[in-house]
Amino acid sequence: MKTFGLILIVAGIAMIVVRGFSVKTQKKVVDLGPVEVNKTENRWIGWPTYAGGIIAAVGLVLVLSDRKK
Numbered sequence: 001m002k003t004f005g006l007i008l009i010v011a012g013i014a015m016i017v018v019r020g021f022s023v024k025t026q027k028k029v030v031d032l033g034p035v036e037v038n039k040t041e042n043r044w045i046g047w048p049t050y051a052g053g054i055i056a057a058v059g060l061v062l063v064l065s066d067r068k069k
Contacts, residue, residue, distance in 0.1 A: 005062030012056025020046025 023043050030037040 001062050002066040005059040005066065008059025008062065009056050010059075012052045012054070012059060015047060015052030015055060016049055019049065020044055 021044075023045060025041050025043055027039045027041060028036065029039050
């Protein structure tokens with residue numbers, strides 16, 4: 001559990017620093033036989049800052065609870 005806790009702490013801190021990422025998606029607009037028109041869109045995938053804090057706190061609790069055993 002200590003290793004999993006450390007992973008959660010690192011992931012939580014990374015989520016606080018990096019607030020999300022952008023993904024390019026391609027969407028087909030028109031398809032007329034050999035003629036095809038595509039549109040590329042940038043989509044933002046993000047999460048709230050407090051989510052990273054919660055994940056880091058859970059990791060800290062796991063690490064501290066593993067020390068007592």
